[in-house]
Amino acid sequence: MKKYLFLLACTACLLVNATKSLAQKVESVLYQQTSEVNNLMVHYDADNRSIARFYTIRNSPERRERLKQLHEDYLAELAKLNFDKLPVGSRVDYILFKRNLVNELRLLDVEAKEYQQITQWLPFADTIYAIEKPRRRGAAVNAQQLAQQLAIIQLQTNGLLKKLAKDVELTIALSNRASTSVKALQGALKNVFDFYNGYDPQFSWWLPMPYKTTDSLLNIYANALAAKGKANSTQKDDGSGIMGSPIGREEILQQLQYEMIPYTPEALIEIANKEFAWCEKELLKACQAMGFGNDWKAAQEKVKNTYVPAGEQPQAVMKLYNESVDFLKKNKLLTIPPLAEEDWPMNMLSPERQLLAPFFLGGESLLIAYPTNTMKEADRLMAMRGNNPHFSRATVHHELIAGHHLQYYMNNRYKAYRNFDTPFW
Template identity: 55%
Template sequence: MTNCVNRSLFYCSALLLTALQVNAQTEKVNDLYQQTSEVNNVMVQYNADNGNLVRFYTVENSPERRARLLEVNKSYQAKLQALNFDNLNTGTKVDYVLFDRKLKEEQYQLQLEEKDYNAVKKWFPFADSIYALEKRRRRGLLLDPSQVADQFNTAYKTVQDLQKKFAKENAIAMEQGKRAEGIIKGLRSALKSTFEFYNGYDPMFTWWVPQPYKKLDSVLAVYSDSIKVKEKSITPQKDDGSGIFGNPIGASELQRRLQLEMIAYTPDELVAIANKEFAWCDQEMLKASREMGFGDNWKQALEKVKTMYVKPGEQPAAMLALYNESVEFIKSHDLITIPPLAEETWRMRMMTPKEQLINPFFTGGEEFSISYPTNSMSQDEKLMSMRGNNPHFSRATVHHELFAGHSLQEFSTNRYKTYRHFETPFWIEGWALYWEMLLWDQGFAKKPEDRIGMLFWRMHRCARIIFSLNYHTGKWTPQQCIDFLVDRVGHERANAEGEVRRSFVGSYDPLYQIAYMIGGLQIMSLKRELVDSGKMTFKQFHDAFIQQNMMPIEMERAILENKPPAKDFTTSWKFYNF
């Protein structure tokens, strides 16, 4: 009996010890991923202060706004430096490094704005008087309407004279031209703000000002257009027939931005990575082509897959079927937690024909935008859209756009560590592309047609690295980029044109298009370190990763592997195995 009691006590003690060890381990993990405090508080205060200033000093490019933003920026750099970095935990050190990086980049951009402004302010000798009016308007001070009318009329005549002088200029630097356009946009917004505040409320203002205001606003719009013409005349890439005018930023600025994004590779090394990934795609594409009976003519196999589009009106149902299949696959493999509310609240919309000129494929997030022909498109446009959005191509990208890609990203970033919005395309697009790679590895592509569809998109992401870096280093023109997408990847020409236009004319960062594949490869490398090694399950890794919120992947690695960054951190992670 005693021995039984002793055995029971020993057994209970062992259970208790195990429970304590599990709890201790859980607490350790929770400590690692916990919401931070010291830097968190400073960031929250900065975002609130900066928000107040941006909402008050609304006239972009104005000296008053720039000076005030620089002032608050420097004050928060001092607050950050006052913290004891050595006493911070890993997550807080990451926040420190990233917030310091954010402040310094904002300071750099404001100083660059000031440099550009000083270079072009001779074109706007009337600007200070307009800024002064908006300053008085903010507090609702009385104005002398007749003086305002005279001021606007004088400015109008000045702009007319400036345009005549400007017409004699041979060319202007792209950076200065863009800044001048921004200054005019700010001046017009200040004029509009003043006009709309007093007009109709102040009888004498309403009598004196409307006509001079309309003339001045109109001539400023024409002035801005004339500046655009001068920019085009010296764009590093001449019109090559594509009609696409971008702004190649050059090798030096590319390297600066890569360092900012914590990518420890040169542009040439990134092109080498893309070419190696391309070679893998080529091999897999040949395998699928042979299975389909086309031998080594993979373009013919690709052409066959393009013809397997659904009828007009049936695309939403086809995409829903793919969504259901991919979510079931993710759940059956226990890859990540998908909250029921996230599943409940995503929704569809149809892209307009105008939107499809910039983005010929669907986009995602909480709102899933479907790109497919409308009745207003030409016959050729309709066919190219249908062919480029066939179900086998879409097989790679439905989970990219919905779960566990962009839709789950949005859901998580709105709920976890919401102060930590260090936005970067390497995290945003890298995560979504990683899921294309992962589901390929897990066997989601069942038939050779499915594999060709998924490979098309992976080849496309390789091509994005090559054509965007060659463009921004001045080696390729937009037309060469279009031809590359058609010849090397198999794009429909209209879709290739839309892709290149989106890359260089839209609001995308110059590094955005390389971020898909490079970010995905970073996360894949981190997956090998943590999941393939047995340290974490897929679900533990994916849940932990997405709940850290947006940041460079190297900083995710520091948190998940508990490797605190140095205060003077410099990127060094070589994540790719050549």
């Protein structure tokens, strides 16, 4: 019997060691910094940056065709790999990389279709493309001829501004595409001007005044295009001043597919309504527990007024941070690298930044929104009430650990070549 128990104990030890060894091996494979797809992805990132750096005119047909060729070439290289024989980590890289390449081609197609619809608003585009292209290799320029070309562009732009004032059909999507295209063309002319002006005597004689006038007109035109889409929109202003660009059901489906979310818009709305109803029930439960019955607004007011005095928010934040990390460790929910706890700095948001971000921001550092002595009283109270300890509790660990700070930490150390993201990260 003792012999049997001894053998059983030995077997158990072997199994434990084997399991531990397997777990370590799996972890090692999981965090390997290379895969069969790795080199392709690194080369693609470098090539993509090079092309974007050289072909600087956004929305231009030349840039679009070059990017299209790049993505088609890498899809062809990816297809040469035998997916079925790749290990799991490499398959993940393969799927994500292919998803990215296919989506980039789709977006280029969208760009091409929208560009085709706005060509009437860009009659000078081909002229500017022809001016900018030889500049890349420092070709000699006919300064007098270029001045005449800019004069024509000025006439065209003035005519377009008059035409635009009467337009009632330009959508937000197309007006944004047209506006960014004009801005890009404006940038191309600036690139040419900065390259030759002062270095080429003839250029410096003929171009300063024509360029200055053209640049000013293009800037006015680009802003007018952006404003026209909003003016033509049938959306009602909700007071925020933010006018969106509805993309429609088909585009939503495309984006859901890209994010690997297997639901229709209708199903997501149904889920959202269900979850929101649950939140409302929980809100009332908390409200009643606080002694306010169903008057949740009164309960919320009490919570808002639990804010800490000015100057004490950093200490309150540290208290919340320590509570969250202690909870994670006590319940063994996460292994936290010691350096990740050590290497995040704390900073205060300026009053100017608080106008856009009146709460916490974070990632590689924690940015705290709390009032300064230069802010108006109403703004001070809003910052303090909106960042009370109860509202801040979830925000602190969302921004630090196990949230964005830890995400940055891990992303910078494991599979760093995966330059993918989502609207959620």
